[in-house]
Amino acid sequence: MVSVHFQNCIMFHQMAGLSIQSPLTTISVLVFHLVLIPFSGGQSQLIGSSQPIVATIGDDIILPCHLKPAEDVAAKTLEWTRSDLDPRFVYVWRAHQELLDLKNPSYLGRTSFFTDELKHGNISLKLSRVKPADQGRYKCFIPEKEEESFIELVVGK
Incomplete structure (x- = not known):
């Protein structure tokens, strides 16, 4: 990614009529971009599971989601939602606490976070006593960072 970005930068300089003639200038441009890239927006990422999570009715399962780095x-504010539900919220965390009044009633008493893991970016959701109606596509979301990850839950018998 950096080399493509660097090549694009060189092409931009050349198209603008600027030339990069000395190795020192080339190194300066490279260092400039290496220093700025980590501080530009959108560098964090929510990581879930690329494979569906498979559960049996009655299981307690974890829907994985963590922020990297x-x-x-x-x-x-942290949200777990399912777009096919009304209300869509499976779990909402704001200001160090769960907001129960927004939660879909079918999930009351069955969802939780590992609150001691939040300091490490782990916002995995524990879902207890899985029901057939729990099957679906879940979204793990951090509104402030505009980061999201989708996890598919498949419920078998």
């Missing part, structure tokens, strides 16, 4: 998210 790890960052303390305990003070952030």
Whole structure:
């Protein structure tokens, strides 16, 4: 990614009529981009599971989701939703606590976070006593960072 970005930068300089003639200038441009890239927006990523999570009715399961690089998210708003539900919220965390009044009633008493893991960017959702109606596509979301990850839950018998 960096080399493609660097090549694009060189092409931009050449198209603008600028030339990169000395190795020092080339190194300066490279260092400039290597230093700026990590600080530009959108570098964090929510990681879930690329494979469906398979559960049996009655199981307790974990829907994995963590922020990479790890960052303390305990003070952030964190959401787990299913777009096919009304209300769509499976779990909402804001200001160090769960918001029960937004939660879909079918998930009351069955979802939780590992709150001590939030400081490491782990926002995996524990879902207890899985039901057939729990099957679906879940979204793990940090609104402030505009980061999301999707996890598919398949429920068997």
